[in-house]
Amino acid sequence: MTVKILAFCGSSRSASLNRKLLEIAASGATADGAEVTFIALADYRLPIYDADIELEHGVPEQVRALQELFATHDALLVAxxxxxxxxxxxxxxxxxxxxxxxxxxxxxxxxxxxKVAAVVSASPGPMGGVRATLGMRGVLEKLGAILIPQGFSLGSAHQAFAEHGGLADENTDAEVRRVGFSLVRVTKQLVTI
Ligand SMILES: Cc1cc2nc3c(=O)[nH]c(=O)nc-3n(C[C@H](O)[C@H](O)[C@H](O)COP(=O)(O)O)c2cc1C
Structure with missing residues (x-):
């Protein structure tokens, strides 16, 4: 089977470090035969959730488009x-x-x-945004996703990327790619149970 992964990042910044890290993790998945769909969350221009908006106007069309994407993918890769x-x-x-x-x-x-899910993070700070990943893992778990143990929080991220787009440190680069690779492996194993 070809594992379909939906990949997205919680930053809308054009030079987002998280988006760069997401791409590296995703490359570990595509190298193992997965299909990765990247979406930019800011493109969907959603209002802050408000039950009154939902009651008066219904769920926005952009949410329907996102729901369709979630429905048609096996796994989630989140930065x-x-x-x-x-x-x-x-x-x-x-x-x-x-x-x-x-x-x-x-x-x-x-x-x-x-749905199988993995979370990575990047920050210029020393902890690499690890607190955000712990919170995000909890949210995804509450929603019913199965979180793989592999993830990565990249500290000093503003200094970590090489010009070719990968990480300057080879071992770190390999570890981030392994997150995508593990996501594919676990997804494949779960769908055959
Ligand atoms: C409002 C705000 C709060 C932030 N708080 C934290 C924080 O708690 N920990 C941290 O490591 N970085 C923090 N940062 C720095 C972000 O990690 C940094 O801007 C990062 O580059 C954002 O991700 P991006 O590069 O993908 O846009 C904060 C930045 C902003 C704008």
Missing amino acids: SPEHNGGYTALLKNVLDWVSRPTAAGKPGLTLFAG
């Missing part, structure tokens, strides 16, 4: 920047909207249940 010790509002807002009931009336949680 979670750290803002004040937690994951970003952009990331959480998108997940909150996606978790709403689908157009077919199914619980939004069915879009996460049994």
Whole structure:
């Protein structure tokens, strides 16, 4: 089977370090035959979740598009920047909207249940945004995703990338790629159970 991975990052910054790290982790997955779909969350221009908006106007069309993407992928690869010790509002807002009931009336949680997920993070700070990954893992787990133990938090990330786009330190680069590789391996094993 070809594992389909949905990859996204909680930063909308054009020079996002997390987006760069996401690409490296994803390359470990594509090297193992997976198909990776990258989406830019800011492209969906969602309002901050508000139950009154949902009641009055329904779930926005952009959320329907995102729900369709979640429904048609086997695994999630997330890069979670750290803002004040937690994951970003952009990331959480998108997940909150996606978790709403689908157009077919199914619980939004069915879009996460049994999906395999991995989380990485990058920060110029020494801890690499590890607190954001712990929080994000908890959110995804609560939604029903199966988190693999592999992940990576890249500290001093503003100095870590080489000109070719990979990480300057070969061992670190390999470890980040292994996150994508492990995501594919675990997904394949789970679907054959
Ligand atoms: C509001 C705000 C809060 C931040 N808080 C943290 C933090 O708690 N820990 C940390 O390591 N970096 C923190 N940072 C720095 C971000 O990690 C840094 O801007 C990072 O590059 C953002 O990710 P990006 O490069 O993918 O856009 C913060 C940045 C902002 C704007």
